[in-house]
Amino acid sequence: MAKASAKILIIDDERSIRRTLKEILEYEGYKVEEAEDGMEGMVQIKTKKFDVVFCDIKMPKMDGMEVLENASKLRPDLPIVMISGHATMETAVKAVKAGAFDFIEKPLDLNRLLITVRNALDKSNLITETKKLRRRASKVPEIVGESPLIMKIKETIERVAPTDARVFVTGENGTGKELVARWIHEKSPRKDAPFVEVNCAAIPTELIESELFGHEKGSFTSAHKQHIGKFEQANGGTLFLDEIGDMSLSAQAKVLRALQENKISRVGGDKDIPVDVRIVSATNKDLLKEVEKMRFRLDLYHRLNVIPMKVPSLNHRKEDIPLLANHFIKEVCNTHKMKPKPITKNAVKALQDINWTGNVRELKNIIERLIILSEDKITSADVEKYVFSPSDVTMSNNFDRFKNLQEFKEYAEKSFLEHKLKKNNWNVSKTSEEIEIQRSHLYNKIDKYKLKRQ
Numbered sequence: 001m002a003k004a005s006a007k008i009l010i011i012d013d014e015r016s017i018r019r020t021l022k023e024i025l026e027y028e029g030y031k032v033e034e035a036e037d038g039m040e041g042m043v044q045i046k047t048k049k050f051d052v053v054f055c056d057i058k059m060p061k062m063d064g065m066e067v068l069e070n071a072s073k074l075r076p077d078l079p080i081v082m083i084s085g086h087a088t089m090e091t092a093v094k095a096v097k098a099g100a101f102d103f104i105e106k107p108l109d110l111n112r113l114l115i116t117v118r119n120a121l122d123k124s125n126l127i128t129e130t131k132k133l134r135r136r137a138s139k140v141p142e143i144v145g146e147s148p149l150i151m152k153i154k155e156t157i158e159r160v161a162p163t164d165a166r167v168f169v170t171g172e173n174g175t176g177k178e179l180v181a182r183w184i185h186e187k188s189p190r191k192d193a194p195f196v197e198v199n200c201a202a203i204p205t206e207l208i209e210s211e212l213f214g215h216e217k218g219s220f221t222s223a224h225k226q227h228i229g230k231f232e233q234a235n236g237g238t239l240f241l242d243e244i245g246d247m248s249l250s251a252q253a254k255v256l257r258a259l260q261e262n263k264i265s266r267v268g269g270d271k272d273i274p275v276d277v278r279i280v281s282a283t284n285k286d287l288l289k290e291v292e293k294m295r296f297r298l299d300l301y302h303r304l305n306v307i308p309m310k311v312p313s314l315n316h317r318k319e320d321i322p323l324l325a326n327h328f329i330k331e332v333c334n335t336h337k338m339k340p341k342p343i344t345k346n347a348v349k350a351l352q353d354i355n356w357t358g359n360v361r362e363l364k365n366i367i368e369r370l371i372i373l374s375e376d377k378i379t380s381a382d383v384e385k386y387v388f389s390p391s392d393v394t395m396s397n398n399f400d401r402f403k404n405l406q407e408f409k410e411y412a413e414k415s416f417l418e419h420k421l422k423k424n425n426w427n428v429s430k431t432s433e434e435i436e437i438q439r440s441h442l443y444n445k446i447d448k449y450k451l452k453r454q
Contacts, residue, residue, distance in 0.1 A: 005031075006030050006031065006051045006052070006117075006121055007030070007031045007032075007033070007048075007049065007050050007051050008025055008030050008031065008032050008033075008050060008051065008052045008053070008054065008117070009032075009033050009034075009035065009041065009044055009045065009048075009050045009052075009053045009054070010022060010025075010032060010033070010034050010035070010053075010054045011034075011035045011037070011038060011040075011041035011053065011054065011055040011056060011059070011064070011067060012034075012036075012054070012055075012056040012059070012083070013036055013037055013056065013059045013060060014056070015036070017056070017083075017106070017108075018034045018036070020108075021054060021108070021113075022034065024110065024113065024114075025117070028114065028117075030117070033048070033050075037059050037060055037061045037062065038055075038059050038061055038062030038063060038064065038066060038067040039061045039062045041053070041055065041062075041067055042062065042067060042070055042071065043273075043274070045071050045074060045075060045078070046074060046232065046235055046273065046274070046275075047235075047274055047276070049236075050078065051078075051079075051120070051121060051124050052078075052079050052080075052081065052101075052117060052120045052121065052124070053071065053078060053079070053080045053081065054081050054083055055067050055068065055080055055081070055082055055083065056082075056083055056084060057082055057083070057084040057086075057091065057095070058084065058086060064082055064084070064095075065094070065095065065098065066226075067080075068080055068082065068095065068098050068099060068100055069098060069099075069226075070226065070228065072098070072099040073228045073233075074228055074232060074233070074235070076099075077124070077127045079101035079102075079120035079121075079123055079124060080099070080100050080101055081100065081101055081102045081103070081104060081116055081120065082095040082100045082102070082103045082104070083103075083104050083105070083106060083108065084103075084105065084106060085105070085106035085107075091103075101116075101119075101120050101123065102116050102119070102120070104116060140179070140182045140183060140186050141179060143157075143176065143179060143180070143183065144320065144323050144324050144327045145317060145320035145323060145324065146319075146320065146323065147312075147317040147319050147320045149312040149316060149317050150312070150317060150320060153180065153309065153311060153312075156307070156309055157180065157183050157184055157187060158187065160184065160307045161183070161184045161185075161186075161187035161188045162187070162188060162189065163188075164278050165306045165307050166259075166278070166279045166280070166281070166303070166304055166305075166306040166307065167181070167184055167279075167280045167281075167306070167307045167309060168281055168282075168304045168305040168306070168307065168308050168309065169181060169280065169281070169282040169283075169309045169310075169311060170282070170283060170284070170308070170309070170310050170311070171282075171284065171310055171311030171312070171313070172284055172313050172359055173284055173358070173359065173361070173423070173424060173425045173427075174314075174358045174359030174360055174361030174362055174425070175311040175312065175313055175314070175359045175360060176311055176359075176360055177242070177282040177284075177311050178197065178240065178242060178282070180282075180309060180311055181195075181197075181238070181240045181242075181280040181282065182195060182240075184238070184280055185237070185238040185240075185278075185280070188238070188278070190236065190237050190238055190278060193234075193235075193236040193237030193238075194233060194234050194235075194236070194237035194238075195234075195237055195238050195240065196230050196233050196234035196237065196238070196239050196240065197240045197242060198211065198212065198230050198239070198240065198241055198242065199242045199243055200241060200242065200243045200244050200245075200246045200247045200251075201242075201243035201246040201427040201428065201429050201430065202243075202426070202427075202428075205248045208247060208248055208251045209248075209250065209251050209254060209267055210223075210227060210229065210267050211229060211230060212229050212230050212231055212251060212254070212255070213229040213231055213254060213258075213264045213265065213266055213267060214226070214227045214228045214229030214231075214232060214264075214266040214267070215227045215229075215266050215267035215268050215269075216266050216267070216268040216269045218268065219266070219267050219268020219269070220267070220268065223267075223268065226266075227266075229264070229266065231258060231264050231275050231277060232264070232273065232275060234275075234277045235275050235276055235277060236276055236277075237277065237278070238277065238278045238279075238280060239277045239278070239279055239280070240280050240281075240282070241255075241279065241280070241281040241282070242281075242282050243282070243283060243284070243427060244281040244282065244283050244287075244304070245283040245284075245285035245287055245290055245295075245296060246285075246427065246429045246430070249295070249296075249297065252296065252297045252300050253297070255300060256297065256299060256300045256303060258275065259279065259300075259303050259304075260303075262274060262275060262276065263275060279304065281304045284430075285430075287301050287305075288301070313356070313359055314356040314359040314360055314362075314363060315355065315356055315359075318352045321348065321351050321352050321363070322348050324360065324363055325343055325348055325351060325363070325367060326343070328363065328364045328367040328368070329341060329343060329367060329371065329378075331364075332364075332367060332368045332371050333371060336371070336372075338371065341371055341374065341376070341377055341378055342377045342378070343370075343377065343378040344377060344378065344379050344380065346379065346380035347370075347378050347379050347380045347382065347383050349380070350380045350383040350384065350387075351363070351366075351383060351387075354387065357423065358422075358423070366386075366387055369386055369387075370382055370383065370386055370387075373385075373386050374386070410449075413445070413449075414449040414451070416435075417431075417435075417442070417445055417446070417449065417451060418449075418451055420434065420435055421446075421451065421453075426453045428442055428443065428446075
């Protein structure tokens with residue numbers, strides 16, 4: 001990184017220290033900005049990009065250790081150098097353990113200061129290069145398929161990704177809604193910033209606001225320390241709100257405000273925090289029906305539904321199954337360090353004849369099963385033999401295993417719940433609605449039978 005392009009933030013409540021540091025660093029060719037206390041410093045860290053931060057420890061409003069803790073969560077790769085005129089060895093060790101890049105005592109030694117800056121910039125360069133290499137090594141999985149419906153999805157991604165327009169992705173479970181969201185991020189100008197995913201259905205209603213917007217220390221019983229929410233974590237990048245149809249109405253109101261004003265406030269806080277995020281949302285529900293039932297806000301629906309994208313089910317693009325099958329065979333064999341197994345045309349035809357309720361996710365699981373259980377190649381006989389409902393095989397001609405009616409009932413209930421939860425991708429809210437029991441009752445059953453998501 002060239003000196004002239006490096007940007008440094010100085011957080012210190014002493015104006016003379018800020019001025020001295022700024023003069024030295026600007027003379028060396030760096031761009032420098034100032035903050036007179038910790039709270040102002042955090043606002044700048046959230047809204048601007050810096051290469052190095054110098055932060056005093058003892059300051060009003062928010063001390064340096066608190067700035068270090070919050071900034072490290074928000075920008076884990078940002079080198080933060082702590083400075084203090086009242087330091088002890090214990091303080092220095094504590095700061096470094098908390099994530100500080102270095103610790104410098106006042107009065108500041110010029111040579112030490114400049115060496116620290118250069119070392120911090122070297123670290124930033126190394127992290128940047130490592131990220132680039134990782135990006136090349138671990139690319140987002142490709143969207144496999146050449147059917148007209150999938151080609152339309154790819155074309156839409158190419159068109160909308162370079163913009164900041166909100167995208168609303170719909171489709172059944174297992175169709176690849178998250179993959180579409182990741183490609184929108186990957187092809188956007190925000191690709192080097194965070195991609196943060198929130199599964200709204202997997203978070204209890206009482207915690208969703210804290211998860212999205214964060215909370216202040218002491219804002220509720222278990223809030224032992226400040227928590228940075230997903231909106232702040234995604235600042236500068238993309239926030240993917242999956243299963244948004246399961247979000248509570250109170251959280252919907254806050255999301256609407258965040259979209260309207262580009263600012264949020266933490267639970268228990270009264271300060272507005274500016275955020276710059278692109279929203280991609282997804283659901284398998286008909287949100288207009290949810291609006292009719294007063295479970296989803298119409299104004300939020302219109303805010304989210306700028307660019308609608310419907311991901312087709314596998315049953316509507318069965319011509320892609322040959323490509324998908326061969327793609328998953330290579331992927332699974334590579335994972336298990338096996339030689340790729342050929343699949344016969346009749347086996348592919350048999351796969352195309354199946355009703356895929358679990359879509360692409362189910363196909364991948366079936367391919368893995370066939371690779372492991374078949375012999376030297378995958379045949380139509382293998383498909384007929386191994387693509388079955390495990391619960392059907394377990395139950396048939398095997399009733400003698402149950403001692404009494406209660407034991408059989410519990411086994412049947414457990415199998416039924418496990419099947420429904422898997423079918424709905426462990427969306428507890430949707431499953432409870434589908435089988436017509438209260439969500440709390442379903443949670444109790446999950447605990448009773450020790451059901452776990454695989």
